Amino acid sequence: MKLYKLSPSPYVRKVRVVLEETGMADAVETVEGPVSPMDPDPDLVALAPLGKIPALVREDGATLYDSRVICRYLDAKAGAGLYPEARIWEVLTLEATGDGMLDATLLMTYEGRHRTEAQYSTDWVEAQWLKVTRALDALEGRWMSHLAGPLDAGQIAVGCALGYLDLRQDARNWRAGRPALAAWFEGFAARPSMQATAPEG
Numbered sequence: 001m002k003l004y005k006l007s008p009s010p011y012v013r014k015v016r017v018v019l020e021e022t023g024m025a026d027a028v029e030t031v032e033g034p035v036s037p038m039d040p041d042p043d044l045v046a047l048a049p050l051g052k053i054p055a056l057v058r059e060d061g062a063t064l065y066d067s068r069v070i071c072r073y074l075d076a077k078a079g080a081g082l083y084p085e086a087r088i089w090e091v092l093t094l095e096a097t098g099d100g101m102l103d104a105t106l107l108m109t110y111e112g113r114h115r116t117e118a119q120y121s122t123d124w125v126e127a128q129w130l131k132v133t134r135a136l137d138a139l140e141g142r143w144m145s146h147l148a149g150p151l152d153a154g155q156i157a158v159g160c161a162l163g164y165l166d167l168r169q170d171a172r173n174w175r176a177g178r179p180a181l182a183a184w185f186e187g188f189a190a191r192p193s194m195q196a197t198a199p200e201g
């Protein structure tokens with residue numbers, strides 16, 4: 001299998017954490033390349049029409065995207081139980097929460113990276129940040145017992161989202177007022193799978 005990636009991408013990190021946790025990292029060859037919404041890579045677009053990473057080229061079937069589909073596919077292939085049937089709706093909702101935090105944080109980054117100074121909207125950026133803070137508060141207030149349970153795909157999404165906040169929005173100090181989530185992330189970030197996939201910048 002071939003994984004289209006770019007090192008700091010938090011969505012790619014989710015997939016790489018699943019590969020590490022399921023012992024399948026060696027089954028995947030990686031293709032690293034630049035990714036831009038304004039100038040998508042034609043090779044990637046031929047495989048994945050949205051031009052986004054991650055995309056997983058399989059030997060025996062259509063190319064898979066996005067990160068949620070790929071994580072679920074790898075989990076099924078490994079039989080790793082990261083989407084346990086007994087808690088499936090909670091796991092999927094937690095995964096959607098982590099991914100939604102990533103989407104909002106990425107839009108904040110893109111607002112500065114892909115739009116001119118005149119187009120840049122502080123209101124838009126702050127509206128995205130509000131989404132992130134509401135999600136952080138929900139995690140701190142309602143999800144801590146789930147986060148403390150056995151590893152699942154929802155936890156992986158949240159762990160990668162918090163890692164991405166440290167990378168791109170460190171100055172906003174998401175840990176302030178959220179001691180339980182901060183303590184959970186300290187432990188989660190120490191997992192070998194998270195250490196092996198930590199972004200370099």
Ligand SMILES: N[C@@H](CCC(=O)N[C@@H](CS)C(=O)NCC(=O)O)C(=O)O
Pocket residue numbers: 009010011035036037038040050051052053054065066067068099106
């Ligand atoms: N929902 C997608 C989001 C993937 C995504 O937005 N990836 C970014 C890189 S971090 C990308 O490819 N951006 C290029 C674009 O938006 O065209 C997933 O979970 O895989």
